[in-house]
Amino acid sequence: MRLSEILRDKPAGAVELPPSATAIEAAALMKSEKVGAILLRDNQGRLLGLVSERDLALAIASHGAALFRMRLSELAAAYPPTANPTDAVRDVTKIMTERRARHVPVVDDGRVVGVVSIGDMLKARLAEKTQENAVLLDLARARIPL
Numbered sequence: 001m002r003l004s005e006i007l008r009d010k011p012a013g014a015v016e017l018p019p020s021a022t023a024i025e026a027a028a029l030m031k032s033e034k035v036g037a038i039l040l041r042d043n044q045g046r047l048l049g050l051v052s053e054r055d056l057a058l059a060i061a062s063h064g065a066a067l068f069r070m071r072l073s074e075l076a077a078a079y080p081p082t083a084n085p086t087d088a089v090r091d092v093t094k095i096m097t098e099r100r101a102r103h104v105p106v107v108d109d110g111r112v113v114g115v116v117s118i119g120d121m122l123k124a125r126l127a128e129k130t131q132e133n134a135v136l137l138d139l140a141r142a143r144i145p146l
Helices: 003-008 023-033 053-069 089-099 118-142
Strands: 037-041 047-052 103-108 111-117
Touching: 003 089, 003 111, 003 118, 023 037, 023 053, 037 111, 047 053, 047 103, 089 103, 089 118, 111 118
Parallel strands: none
Antiparallel strands: 037 047, 103 111
């Protein structure tokens, strides 16, 4: 399965804010949009970074209440791992696991076309394994030698 198949079932685009937005604005937007990460882009639309729920939670320990007045540019994970719509789910899942990334922007020809989460990846891998299992069961029932 490819990332393009996952993105097909998700709303188009990604939730984003300018780097000058505050952490409280990001938290409010994450809540209202029901997402776990916000992309930061410059005026030309280039990806500058990503701020996740986890980034905000960990920043509370470092910055306390001052966090909520901080700019996202100070908190963002610069250069998050990115993927292409043609990338295989298993390959991106491996990268997410190795980099401990829960969200990965999907970029096509320099343009962000969506974001996949670890939940999206697990759901896709489960669907793949379920389908493989069904095929193997059909083969076993038909007694076709492998």
